[in-house]
Each structure stands twice: as structure tokens, then as C-alpha cells.
Amino acid sequence: MSEALVALSDDTFDEHVKAAEVPVLVDFWAEWCGPCKMIAPVLEEIAAEQAGKLQIAKLNIDENLDVTRRFDVMSIPTLILFKDGEPKVRLIGAKPKGQLLQELAAYL
Numbered sequence: 001m002s003e004a005l006v007a008l009s010d011d012t013f014d015e016h017v018k019a020a021e022v023p024v025l026v027d028f029w030a031e032w033c034g035p036c037k038m039i040a041p042v043l044e045e046i047a048a049e050q051a052g053k054l055q056i057a058k059l060n061i062d063e064n065l066d067v068t069r070r071f072d073v074m075s076i077p078t079l080i081l082f083k084d085g086e087p088k089v090r091l092i093g094a095k096p097k098g099q100l101l102q103e104l105a106a107y108l
Contacts, residue, residue: 004047006057010066013059018085020055023107027058028068028078035094036077042097053108083107 008016008026017024027043029036047056061068061076071080071087081089081104088107091100101108 004044004051004056006055008057008059008064008067010064013064013067016057017082020082020085022053022055023081023083023088023104024055024057025079025081025104027056028061028071028073028076028080029058030060030062030076033076039077039094042094042100045097046100050108054104081107 006016013026017026025043025046027036027039029040043056043058046054050056059067061073071078075092077092077094079089079091079100080087081091089103091103095103
């Protein structure tokens with residue numbers, strides 16, 4: 001994982017998402033998920049390009065069941081955009097970079 005991305009856990013999730021000064025896009029993923037691996041480089045590009053406007057964090061669903069259950073993540077990859085600590089947008093499945101940015105544009 002690049003330094004542009006933040007790894008979250010059940011223990012750090014609430015504190016990090018609520019304290020963030022910019023929107024946080026959380027990628028709910030797992031090691032065994034093919035589409036998660038496909039979208040990872042796209043998220044790294046977006047994190048670098050949107051630095052200061054958007055933060056991208058990753059949460060491994062296999063290791064962090066509390067947060068995964070709390071947000072009813074049933075399929076992965078699921079991306080949830082949090083603004084001011086509240087979920088605003090939920091995107092499910094691997095999508096091309098342009099489509100992701102278009103769906104997030106209203107919050108950036």
C-alpha cells in the first residue's frame with residue numbers, strides 16, 4: 001500500500017474518519033478479492049491527484065468485522081465516502097477512474 005493511502009482498523013476507524021478535515025473515501029476490501037486488486041491502483045492514483053481535497057483509506061473486512069457490519073458491507077469492493085464523519089455516498093464494485101471521480105465530484 002502506498003503512503004497516499006491510510007490503513008484503518010476497527011480501533012482507528014471512528015477517530016480517523018471523524019477527525020478528517022477532508023472527505024474520506026473508505027475502501028472495504030479483502031486480500032482474496034480480485035476486483036479489489038483491480039481497483040487498488042486506481043485508488044492510489046486518485047489519492048495522489050486529490051491530495052489535500054480527499055483522503056483514501058482502506059479497511060480489510062476480514063480483519064475488521066465491527067466496522068464492516070456497522071456499515072452493512074455485503075459485497076466488495078465497497079467504497080463509502082464520509083464527509084464530516086457521516087457516510088454520503090456508497091459505491092459497489094470496481095469502476096474505472098473517470099466514473100469514480102464523476103460519482104464523487106459533488107463532494108470534492
